Amino acid sequence: VILFLGNIRAIGITLTALPFSFIGAIVILRWFGIDINVMTLGGLAVAVGELVDDAVVDVENIIRWLRENPKRKTALSTYEVVVRASSEVRGSIVFSTILIAIVFLPLLSLSNIEGRLLAPLALAYIxxxxxxxxxxxxxxxxxxxxxxxxSKMIREHRETWLVRHIKQWAEPVIRWNIARPKIGLMIILISLGVTTLMSPFLPKRRLRSPMTSEAKWRRHCSE
Known part of the structure; x- marks a missing residue:
């Protein structure tokens, strides 16, 4: 976050997503009667990297709009700039969140020991x-x-060193892909096909349900 945004205010705004998201998730989990245990905390820990993504996208786009606003023929008000900038990426934020959540939904359908272990983790993550x-x-x-x-970064119209170099490297790659869409699509389809063909050969192993001390005692007595 520091390397990409490079501004204390922007970093502070972005990091506020962490406590609010954690508090909201814990409240909802407790509302559904789910205990805060190792697996739910594991789900929250796994989600740490994702929790700031939406905020970073929103803040970065608002910063870009604020920088470009003085260059417009008719400058917009700060309120209008922030609203338009946030609305521009709102669809991307919502759809990306939904897609990531869908990936974890199959974990909720697991049964036996796998379901008891992984379902709370997936639910906390989602x-x-x-x-x-x-x-x-x-x-x-x-x-x-x-x-x-x-903020000083808005007034000086500057970007961080890392962002400038990433743009210099990414721009020709993006232009090349846009000019040759068929090649990019072919690479994606080949990768998808290879992954599909390899999936049956991946090792599969079920988790064994551990015997409790009571079950062990009953087995010992029966013998």
């Missing part, structure tokens, strides 16, 4: 991810409206 999306579309936008317009 709920925290949805909470981060809500935070990015509400609290992040409000904080950006009050804190970002007067």
């Amino acid at each position: 709920i925290s991810l949805i909470c981060s999306m809500v935070v990015a579309l509400t609290i992040t936008v409000i904080l950006s409206f009050y804190l970002l317009p007067g």
